[in-house]
Amino acid sequence: MTAQDVTHPVRLPRRSRQGVVMGMDVWQLTCLAVAAVILLIGVNRFGPPGLLYAAPAYLPIGVFAFITIHGDSAPHQVGIWLMKQLRHAMGATTQVYRPERSHVAGTLNLPGIRASVQLWDVDGVACVYNPHDRSVSVTAEVEVQGFLMKDITERYDLSQQWAPVLASFTQRPGIKRAVLQERTIPTTIRAARASYDAAVERHRLDPESPIGRNYSDVMDASEPFAVSHRNYLTFTLDLIALGPQLKALGGGDTAVKALARLEARNLADALSAARISVRSWLTVRDVASLARLGFDPEFAANVQNREDDRSGVDPIAIGPMYLEEPRGRNGIVYTDSAVHTTMWIHEWPRSETAVGFVEPLVFARTPSTGEAITHIFSIVLTPVSVKKALHRIEDDKKIWRGNEKLRAKRGVDGSAADAADWEGLERQEEEIVAGHGEFRYGAYLTVSAHDEEKLDQAIAGMRNALARAGMEPQILYCQQAEALMVNALPIGLGMN
Secondary structure, eight states, rough: OOHHHHSSOBOOOOOOTTBTTTBBHHHHHHHHHHHHHHHHHHHHHSTTTTHTTTTHHHHHHHHHHHEETTTTTTHHHHHHHHHHHHHTTTTEEEEEEOSSOOOOOOSSSSSSSGGGEEEETTEEEEEEETTTTTTEEEEEEETTGEEEEEEEEHHHHHHHHHHHHHHHHHSSTEEEEEEEEEEEEEOOOOHHHHHHHHHHHTTTOOTTTTHHHHHHHHHHHHGGGGEEEEEEEEEEEEETTHHHHHHHTOOOOOHHHHHHHHHHHHHOOOOOOOOEEEEEOOOOOHHHHHHHHHGGGGGGHHHHHGGGGGGGGGGGGGOOSEEETTTOTTOOEEEESSSSEEEEEEEEEHHSSSSTTTTHHHBBBBTTTTOOOOOOOEEEEEEEEEEHHHHHHHHHHHHHHHHHHHHHHTTOOOOOOHHHHHHHHHHHHHHHHHTTOOEEEEEEEEEESSSHHHHHHHHHHHHHHHHHHHHHHEEOOOOOHHHHHHHSSSSSOOOO
């Protein structure tokens, strides 16, 4: 491979705009169908004058199908908005945890159906069992030492070793989902202070000397800018697909725990072969801690300063004490000490770019103050078998050819975007035949701040970082609570 290829090897296909028919989604087609039915009824009832009589009904509905709101079709957005209004009417957009109220045994302080999620301790590793979709997840904190500090060639080599690990997920039955997550939160310099105090005592230094006071002042000044960057990999197993294997292990919860333990070891070996080290497997208290810090970032210093024997958070405090989706503010959600906005990454770099192109996002800072932006960035990967991937590509090609025929009948030439969609399908098919795996993937970015004013500044800084990385976000309007749950809880969730 040439040096130029190594320098800019990454090129992701654009999101297809073919839709179901002529770039329209199901919601738009439904509106057009309703308009056509109204028009047909009018003509059958009144004859040709029915075209005029029914116009006030079918024209607005037909035009509405072609309007876009926040980059999405208006019918889809209105449907989501109506669902939120229904939740407001039912009081489902506000949750306040009341500790003295009776709670169902075995449930967690989490909104909605996620309260029934169970946390199991298996030899010091947290196994998260979700009874609704019959899945179990384990989470590892991973790192590639100094990845963003390495040169381009080393980054490329590491990415090449990681690719077979991802491809193997599509070749093994029972792997439901893999979630790669990067979290940036404020932290403390407790370790630096402890090291300084130890050095003062060991060398019998005078902390009141000019040098000692100057060093203390430097630590005090750096404290507000201390941040923690942590990376996690959550591995989710589909227990329905793995039914025969569970039966062979004896069935029941014991078999699920044994299977999770076995898969955790297999994953650790695969990561080690790709030169990715597992810093630790999250315990039950670690899982609760990550979730808690997602809802209450100001609690971070208390958790991070705890000793090893009492690190983390008790699972009883895993969820928010307060959560609200405010009426009239469809792009934010309030929790204990923060206000959050979650965005969906709907466009990725379409021109060749370097491995590690998300670096601006990881180190994003607020433009006005230069402070690091508190955020959670998740990539949700759903493996697709080779058979299903090839079938999906063939279906997409049929849709493309159908749209092309409709364009030809209308005398409309295909655009460069349409040509790019076809080229993308051809390239995907070639890669699958060559042995690469396919994933349905989505990426979500949660930005958090103390208040709405700081949140607006943080979002502006994050948008600048995303632009430098060649990525485009879209705020998930009217879905903020659901999106926050997906990102804040390290239990392998996704948005359908």
